[in-house]
Amino acid sequence: MTQRHVDSYEPPVILPSGDQAISVEFAAEISERVNGQVYALADALTASPPAWMNELVPAYRSLLVQYDAFQVDFDVVAAELRERVAAVYPATGARDHRQRTVYELPVAYGGENGPDLEAVASQARLSPEDVVRIHSGVNYRVYMIGFSPGFPYLGGMDERIACPRLATPRTRVPAGSVGIAESQTGVYPNASPGGWQLIGRTPVRLFDQSENPPSVLQPGHYVRFLPVDSDEMSRIEELVAGGEYVIKSTALSA
Numbered sequence: 001m002t003q004r005h006v007d008s009y010e011p012p013v014i015l016p017s018g019d020q021a022i023s024v025e026f027a028a029e030i031s032e033r034v035n036g037q038v039y040a041l042a043d044a045l046t047a048s049p050p051a052w053m054n055e056l057v058p059a060y061r062s063l064l065v066q067y068d069a070f071q072v073d074f075d076v077v078a079a080e081l082r083e084r085v086a087a088v089y090p091a092t093g094a095r096d097h098r099q100r101t102v103y104e105l106p107v108a109y110g111g112e113n114g115p116d117l118e119a120v121a122s123q124a125r126l127s128p129e130d131v132v133r134i135h136s137g138v139n140y141r142v143y144m145i146g147f148s149p150g151f152p153y154l155g156g157m158d159e160r161i162a163c164p165r166l167a168t169p170r171t172r173v174p175a176g177s178v179g180i181a182e183s184q185t186g187v188y189p190n191a192s193p194g195g196w197q198l199i200g201r202t203p204v205r206l207f208d209q210s211e212n213p214p215s216v217l218q219p220g221h222y223v224r225f226l227p228v229d230s231d232e233m234s235r236i237e238e239l240v241a242g243g244e245y246v247i248k249s250t251a252l253s254a
Helices: 030-047 074-088 118-123 128-136 230-241
Strands: 013-015 023-024 053-058 061-068 101-109 139-147 151-154 170-173 177-181 184-187 192-194 197-201 222-227 248-251
Touching: 013 074, 023 074, 030 053, 030 061, 030 074, 030 139, 061 074, 101 128, 101 230, 118 128, 151 192, 192 248
Parallel strands: 101 222
Antiparallel strands: 013 023, 023 061, 053 061, 101 197, 101 248, 139 151, 139 222, 151 184, 170 192, 177 184, 177 197
């Protein structure tokens, strides 16, 4: 799928997904508007949940609705979801009314913090400095959280620095690593295996299960990466370790 903006509303398609879930599929493309429609429906269902609903799993362009098959069958769930969709979306479509907040994440690019920066630059036929400039020059939308707790899938990356995943994933990626996979970028909140190309690392903690919510970044938020040198990286790491670092954030106009 490609990332592009859409201006018109397309009614979603409702499809079975196993014997206890339904997928509400919106337009077959990645865009802020379509993603906003996904979360508008998710918010409406969360605010007034049907008795049969178990869980919602939002994604780039679809919403998975898990239901209790012992209470209700597929046809009833599908019919109610069609009614909910019609109530949420007028003919002109729905807009994402969540607060648009940009979180600024300091990142040390390259070296041991970004071991794949040189390879990404080589593939893109750019200098490492150009890759950093391009990567840090965009407000990225958090389209979804997945893969591991708190992992933000960020859309809007410049196609000039797009690159494939590693042929052989690493068995351990350090927490805070900033990676690229195809036309996506993201941040590993915790140490884990992973196959994304690593170009930098942030010392900011993005997931803490003792907090509510545990994930700092939420769908609909935006991220801006701020390049920092090794001295600033060390200073921020000390503040984070002492619980004194506060992530800078600003509100975007609608």
